[in-house]
Amino acid sequence: MRQRLFFIGALDYPNQPQAGDAVKNRLLLSFFQKSLGNVRYVDTQRWKRNPLVLAKVMWNLLFRRFDNIVISTSNVSAYRLVRLTTSMHLKSRIYYFMIGGYTPVKIKDGIYSAEPFRKLERIIVEADKVSDMYHEVGLDNTYRLYNFKPVLFRPDISVAHSGKVRFVFLSRLTRLKGIYHILESARELNDRGYGERFSVDFYGRIDESEKSKFLAGTDGIANVSYKGFLELDAAGYETLSSYDAMLFPTMHVTEGFPGVIADAAISALPVVASDWNYAEEILGRCGCGILFPTGDNKALTEIMRQIIENRDMLEPYRKRALERSVMYDVSAVLNDALISDLGMDKPVR
Numbered sequence: 001m002r003q004r005l006f007f008i009g010a011l012d013y014p015n016q017p018q019a020g021d022a023v024k025n026r027l028l029l030s031f032f033q034k035s036l037g038n039v040r041y042v043d044t045q046r047w048k049r050n051p052l053v054l055a056k057v058m059w060n061l062l063f064r065r066f067d068n069i070v071i072s073t074s075n076v077s078a079y080r081l082v083r084l085t086t087s088m089h090l091k092s093r094i095y096y097f098m099i100g101g102y103t104p105v106k107i108k109d110g111i112y113s114a115e116p117f118r119k120l121e122r123i124i125v126e127a128d129k130v131s132d133m134y135h136e137v138g139l140d141n142t143y144r145l146y147n148f149k150p151v152l153f154r155p156d157i158s159v160a161h162s163g164k165v166r167f168v169f170l171s172r173l174t175r176l177k178g179i180y181h182i183l184e185s186a187r188e189l190n191d192r193g194y195g196e197r198f199s200v201d202f203y204g205r206i207d208e209s210e211k212s213k214f215l216a217g218t219d220g221i222a223n224v225s226y227k228g229f230l231e232l233d234a235a236g237y238e239t240l241s242s243y244d245a246m247l248f249p250t251m252h253v254t255e256g257f258p259g260v261i262a263d264a265a266i267s268a269l270p271v272v273a274s275d276w277n278y279a280e281e282i283l284g285r286c287g288c289g290i291l292f293p294t295g296d297n298k299a300l301t302e303i304m305r306q307i308i309e310n311r312d313m314l315e316p317y318r319k320r321a322l323e324r325s326v327m328y329d330v331s332a333v334l335n336d337a338l339i340s341d342l343g344m345d346k347p348v349r
Helices: 020-036 052-063 075-087 102-106 128-136 181-190 213-219 234-241 259-266 279-284 297-308 312-330 336-341
Strands: 003-010 039-043 066-071 093-097 120-124 142-144 166-168 199-205 224-226 246-248 271-274 289-292
Touching: 003 052, 020 039, 020 066, 020 142, 020 259, 020 336, 039 052, 039 075, 075 093, 075 102, 093 271, 102 181, 120 128, 128 142, 166 181, 166 259, 166 297, 181 199, 181 213, 181 297, 199 234, 213 224, 234 259, 246 259, 259 312, 271 279, 271 297, 279 289, 289 297, 289 312, 312 336
Parallel strands: 003 039, 003 066, 066 093, 093 120, 120 142, 166 199, 166 246, 199 224, 246 271, 271 289
Antiparallel strands: none
């Protein structure tokens, strides 16, 4: 008997998901289960350390029949799975939901072959610019779907913030996310006499390789703190909305549409961000954030200084961020129209 859908992606069961891909994939899987009913899945979390993961994938591909196959993993594992599934001559529609935004770059650079991706029913991307990049390498089977989150809280932006200007960082704490740039900017601003006028709080999981250095850095700055993991339930979003601006000085070349950008919009929180690959489309064009050149610590420091000197400059950004949040509401993004647009509601003959 042919089943409706086979989902392959990182879910991190039974843990509380801390990485953006697992959060997104759980929402996707739940949506497919409600919409299509008959769904099987394989959790690819830590697949490199667990050979049974690939064995489960192969068993399902060889001995079960599916109308639809969804691959929703990071770049390296996605390419392997796309090559595998498209080479097996399966009578299934195969979809690749991109995590990150670097796959078309690797195709353009000759690291990945374009042919397996040409055989996909659709490549679901998180920004229009990604579609443009696929077009440049001869692939026009893309479908743009912005990142999504459940909207669990609606902030009251009529209430003005007062007291110290409060900056927040919310993501995995790694060097390439720009955490040391933030610490450097905080030190510079303190040296310039702004120490009593602002604070910076960090939330997220710290990479083990960075833990000692990062915590030593925060301990050495009085107005900077590491707050641990912030669970984004209604109370978590309320906490996030109490800040003045999110700092996101990422330097990741693979950065796509980070889920924290949607979290910031839901919390009516302006984002001070580096101009990574798709930042202009996601933040700059809609007026939801202030962008600076990637890796330019002086520019980050200057923007923070301007905000400290004039918090009111953020009010238009707060309003536009909240308006933008409706585009990221999971109930509006994942719906029957999406199933129909992707052709997933029709049986394969």
